Amino acid sequence: MPAAGEARRWVGEMVREWRDRRRISQLDLSIAAEISTRHLSFVETGRARPSREMVLRLGEYLEIPLRERNQLLLAAGYAPVYTESDLAAPELAAVRRAVRQLLAGHEPYPAVVLDRRWNLMDGNDSVALFLDVISPELAAPPVNVLRLTLHPAGMAPHVVNLGEWRAHLLGRLRREVRATGDPYLADLLQELRGYPCAQPVPEVEVPGPGDILVPLRFRHGTDELAFFSTVATFGTPLDVTLAELSIESFFPADAATAALLRGQGR
Template sequence: MTSAQLYQRTIGDLLRQWRERRRMSQLDLAIQAEVSTRHLSFVETGRAKPSREMILHLADELEVPLRERNHLLLAAGYAPVYTEMSLDAPEMGPVRKAVAQLLKAHEPYPAAVIDRRWNLVDANASTALFTVLAAPELLEPPINVLRLSLHPDGMAPHVANLGEWRAHLLSRLRRQINLTADADLVALHDELRGYPCDQPEPEVELPGPGDIAVPLRVRADGHSGGHELTFLSTVSTFGTPLDITVAELSIESFFPADDATAEYLTDRSRKF
């Protein structure tokens, strides 16, 4: 949907769309937001114009991303309230500092910062363990980490559990699409689904023997006889973002899942 098409939609239409996306009835939302069902119905049908505060209140209850909250305000005739500053802006100095500290502190383990469309924003030196496996064209900015991970010229041939890891990443992407309704993410999902995979992809993530989370198993030296490293990953976000750029940043940190991986990464860091 283009911006012009978006702003042709009424605020009632957009709120109803988000409510239905969250699989909530008018009664559910009214109770959760502590507003009358009658008033909510009038807002959705255009019989009542919501205040700016009401729009933001309903958007908060519906967990609408900040970018889309601005779209709701514009559709109702109000000015946007959430800024979208470049990471290079002076005001973003504390954010840059916090990100740099997190990346550095995570060495010698890989960690990367990505934006809402999975493009690489920053990374620590240890992520070279992954990027060195990819064809140069996949490393031209903007680097999309999902494309890098699943492309046949990227990490995919070196991921020992590609079917399992691919299913996990695509599942995460689908959840993000459900949350944001981002058309660009839908296109990315369709692209990634078209990549070849010679392993079965589980429809449901079930733990293997001894697994507590979906692991990433990478052949570090790029061939079957190399070191097989096993990682668990965590995702961090800023807890109270009021800027769109900050809200859409996430930091993915990889931790060694066994002693052999930890020892390999420690030894590798001493050589560089």
């Protein structure tokens, strides 16, 4: 158990790290959180212990994820306030029903539920379209969809525009690493960068003539399918598990893909 002084220094360092990550000055944060710049400086240097309400307020204005807000509270000597429920818990029954309704309603097109580390938590029957082509070892739980997509034993050999799609996924992951500071995601990014790719991978996504989004062009048997995706999250989560869930739904990017999937009853 760290001494009080150590806890104060720790929470202050955490606040400063998040403020630096968000590129917010002490003055701007103090104005937004309605505290004095002097007091914020004292908190960051360990000369003052923030109140529980101040920790919560700073977490809100710094847009710190709920999991890390709990860590901030612990560092300041307070109990966490955000629960972390098991997805199978009775209190999440309504959420599970809503998610299943969204997944089923999206048929015959694929839709998946992901956690904060891109692990597959659930999916509809049409996800089998992607899972059919991967090696069994990649299908062992927990299934990480980024590994599944970019690994040479996964979907990668079947992705027609692998260089373009890889750049898109790595860009999303880079933004998440910057936003969350999660070391697991940072390690995952390094791992994925090490996967071989026979196609050029652009550093920056630049649209070609007429392009409005990056499609996933996927070869399944003799067919080439094209998808774009949307990502949905819960709008008002107060639970860590819910805050970290996302639902990615894939839509046909052309009429041929839509007709093929509707015809297969997927």
